[in-house]
Amino acid sequence: MASVVKPLDPADAAARPHRYFRRQYVWQWPIRIYHWVNAVCVTVLFSTGLYIASPILAPAGEPVQHFVMARFRQIHFVFAFLFLINFLWRIYWFWMGNNYARSGFPFFWRPQWWRDLFRQAFGYMRFHAGHIHLGHNALGGLAYTIFVIALGWAQIFTGLALYSESSPSGFWGGVVGWVIPLLGGSFQVRMWHHLFAWGFVFFAILHIYIILYDGLQYRNGLLTSMASGEKFFKDGDLEHDTWIS
Amino acid sequence: MNSRSRRPSTYEVLREHGFDRRSFLKYCTVTAAAMGLDASMVPKVVEAMETKPRIPVIWLHGLECTCCSESFIRSSHPIAQDVVLNMISLDYDDTLQAAAGFQVEEIRKGLIQQARDGKGEYILAVEGNAPTADGGIYCTVGGDTFLNILLETAEHAKAVVAWGSCASNGCVQAARPNPTGAKPVHELIHGKPVINVPGCPPIAEVMTGVLTYILTFDRLPELDRQGRPKMYYGQRIHDKCYRRAFFDAGQFVEAWDDDGAREGWCLYKMGCRGPSTYNSCSTMKWNNGVSFPIGSGHGCIGCSENNFWDNGPFYERLSMVPLPGVESTPDQIGKTAAVVAGVGVAAHFTAFLARKAMAKGKEGESGSGEKE
Numbered sequence: 099m100a101s102v103v104k105p106l107d108p109a110d111a112a113a114r115p116h117r118y119f120r121r122q123y124v125w126q127w128p129i130r131i132y133h134w135v136n137a138v139c140v141t142v143l144f145s146t147g148l149y150i151a152s153p154i155l156a157p158a159g160e161p162v163q164h165f166v167m168a169r170f171r172q173i174h175f176v177f178a179f180l181f182l183i184n185f186l187w188r189i190y191w192f193w194m195g196n197n198y199a200r201s202g203f204p205f206f207w208r209p210q211w212w213r214d215l216f217r218q219a220f221g222y223m224r225f226h227a228g229h230i231h232l233g234h235n236a237l238g239g240l241a242y243t244i245f246v247i248a249l250g251w252a253q254i255f256t257g258l259a260l261y262s263e264s265s266p267s268g269f270w271g272g273v274v275g276w277v278i279p280l281l282g283g284s285f286q287v288r289m290w291h292h293l294f295a296w297g298f299v300f301f302a303i304l305h306i307y308i309i310l311y312d313g314l315q316y317r318n319g320l321l322t323s324m325a326s327g328e329k330f331f332k333d334g335d336l337e338h339d340t341w342i343s
Numbered sequence: 344m345n346s347r348s349r350r351p352s353t354y355e356v357l358r359e360h361g362f363d364r365r366s367f368l369k370y371c372t373v374t375a376a377a378m379g380l381d382a383s384m385v386p387k388v389v390e391a392m393e394t395k396p397r398i399p400v401i402w403l404h405g406l407e408c409t410c411c412s413e414s415f416i417r418s419s420h421p422i423a424q425d426v427v428l429n430m431i432s433l434d435y436d437d438t439l440q441a442a443a444g445f446q447v448e449e450i451r452k453g454l455i456q457q458a459r460d461g462k463g464e465y466i467l468a469v470e471g472n473a474p475t476a477d478g479g480i481y482c483t484v485g486g487d488t489f490l491n492i493l494l495e496t497a498e499h500a501k502a503v504v505a506w507g508s509c510a511s512n513g514c515v516q517a518a519r520p521n522p523t524g525a526k527p528v529h530e531l532i533h534g535k536p537v538i539n540v541p542g543c544p545p546i547a548e549v550m551t552g553v554l555t556y557i558l559t560f561d562r563l564p565e566l567d568r569q570g571r572p573k574m575y576y577g578q579r580i581h582d583k584c585y586r587r588a589f590f591d592a593g594q595f596v597e598a599w600d601d602d603g604a605r606e607g608w609c610l611y612k613m614g615c616r617g618p619s620t621y622n623s624c625s626t627m628k629w630n631n632g633v634s635f636p637i638g639s640g641h642g643c644i645g646c647s648e649n650n651f652w653d654n655g656p657f658y659e660r661l662s663m664v665p666l667p668g669v670e671s672t673p674d675q676i677g678k679t680a681a682v683v684a685g686v687g688v689a690a691h692f693t694a695f696l697a698r699k700a701m702a703k704g705k706e707g708e709s710g711s712g713e714k715e
Contacts, residue, residue: 151660153593153612156603166593222691225698263619264582266567279569282665283649284619289662289673296677303684311692 115333119317124198124232125327132188133324136246139181140298143253146174147295178257185250201233202242211236222308230318230335238308245301249294256281256291350396353430353558367392374559378552379574391559392430398558399465401451401496402436405489406482406516406525407471410544411507412438418547419631430558434465437484448485451496458499466557467500469493469528471509472517476524493531502536502563503528504553508646511539511570518652529570538563539570541622543646548627549575569649571621580643581617583625586610604640614658615642622647 111118125133149155149170157164191199205211214236220226222237234242259277262270263284281287313320319330351359357367371388375381380388404412416439433439435451442450457463471489474481479490497503505528508514516525529537540553553572556564564572581587589595589609596603596610611618617625620643624635636643642658645651655662661673669676 153595155593156595156597157593161588161592161594164592164594168591168593170593225695263579266621267573267577275568279649283651283654285616285645285648285654285662286650286665288619289664292661293664293673293676296673296680299677300680300684303681303688307688307692311695315695 117332119330119332121328121330122232123327124196124329125323126191126195126199127327128187128191129195129199130324130327132184132191135180135184136188139177139184140302142177143174143181144295144298146170146177147292150174151292175261178261181250182254182258185254198233201231202239204236204240204243215240222311225315227315230316230329230331232329232331232336241301241304245297245305249297249301252294253291256287256294259287260284260291350399350432352394352396353392356397374555377548378556378559388559391561395558395561397430397432398501399432399434399454399463400436400468400554401454401465401500402433402439402468402470403489403493403496404437404484405469405471405473405493405509406523407507407509409438409470411470411509411550412436414542414544414547415506415550416547417630418551431466431554444485455496455499458501464501465499466502466504467496468504468506468554469510470506472513472525472527473531474516474523474525475531476522481523490531493528497532497535500535502538502557503532504557505529505537505539505541505570506550507545508541508543508651511541511647512649514543515652518650536563537570538566538572541571541576541647543651545647546575546623546627546629549623567621575623575627576621576647578621578623578626579618580620580622580625580637584617584637585625586637607640610637610640610642612660613642614656614660616645616648616651616654616657617643620645620648 106118150167153167153170155166157166192203218235218237231238233239255274255277258270258274262268262273262275263278265271266275278284278287281290309320312318317330319326319328323329354367357370362370368389371392372382372385374392375385375388434454435447437447440447454463454465458465471482473479473488473490473493475490479488482489484492505511509516509525510528513521513525513527516523517527527539529539538553538557540550542549544550552575553564556572556574564574567573567576569576581590584590586607586609589607590611594603594606594608595612596608597612598604599613609615615637617637624643625637628635628638644657645654648654653662653665659672663669664671664673664676671679
């Protein structure tokens, strides 16, 4: 099928509205800012974290001439706090934003949520183009809950616990110092922090692919929606998202 | 009160041994310094040593290797001889005592009886831990299980000092799979102040310092979350390590015989546990301040940390993932997960394209383009 753009015929649009895309403002600016700050933070944190765990650069000469490891750690800490502030900002906006800001929540007590979860999972597996979601679909929401929120908390707690180690009686030691004995000691906290970090890689691969695939399959402007905030839908799509509100 | 007045103070004991007052004051100053106290605290130490009666100590040995005792008797500030003979009244110690058999058991029982009757008090020092499996039969002393002896002696103790990693966190006998069910002291004794002095063994001066503190001030030193005295376990070895500059610079030993090792670079990549170990090794050092593991070119193995035997190879930076059936490092698991995700994505997209090509072929035949 050659892609020929047909001029809009108002009569046809009125008679068969489901054939035509409409536009809706979905992602408010705090959500979009959160997303991109988070993407940058996770990228920087993962790469600096890999260096901290396994420092491969070995500058020659006297130690006074270099500050490589310390600089990597400093960057890691700065972006970690940015990640934390950004994370808390997103949680604030979960309550203050529009309904779409809450659509990723796992509403596991609602049968419609489970129905949407399975429909979406099977839809992806069978390459089925179902209806378009304006917010998150249940599967996407679940993935974000696990790989962004739960994993984010895990990294925040283990990371701050490790950060507090140089001063266990200090502020952060008082706030999150309990994590260290809970996970069986400082060395185990390191191991979990490192293992959890890979969760972001696993998630990022699936996330980027699904965004591209979903956008291609459903023609909903998913990729650009994180820049413009706007998604496209057809008439009738909105009736399906009853589980959200 | 009667028994209290009967027991002489440290000062009295020292005078009996022929020390003059000047030597006593010197001794108090050194002791205060060993506890990390300010010079202004010396008068308090002097006062305590002059007035406080020496508290008897019962020193029990459970599942252990006696390395704590070996360390303890090599203390140089204050020297163990002073601690044992002058400051404390070490009334019971399986290893160090000259008496044997029923006689010493009578001493222990007598002290417990006195404390029970409110006529005296004692401090319980425990070296090693107690196996709990099969009724505790894997460690017996004088015909009774060590578990029973420990619980019996702890019941009326004023405080319990857990010497070494065995007593503090289990050490090797509590490492997986822990066939004898060995448990550290703080998991067995409840409702008593337990002070953990981990290390395999703990530094001699730390051991004498802790005892001195308790005896001098008649209270436990400030403890951290894991029950360790903050004055000796408040900082990581890493943060006071003389090789820290190499760490910050990014200069790491890669092999035991490389140039970095000769230059004395940081042992982080060789699995040094300094960054995750709280102890005084890098400040107080060992054997009267001669050296400590990192100073001798070997990484710290984290012997004063919980479960240090289970934390994977000593020469690896990260431990294995402690999940049943998973014998992998975090990196192996992470890379595998990334590959699985990548392969899954590639398979899905290939199938999607194939499906689309087939549908296109069919569309071409039927001519209908409308899809739901």
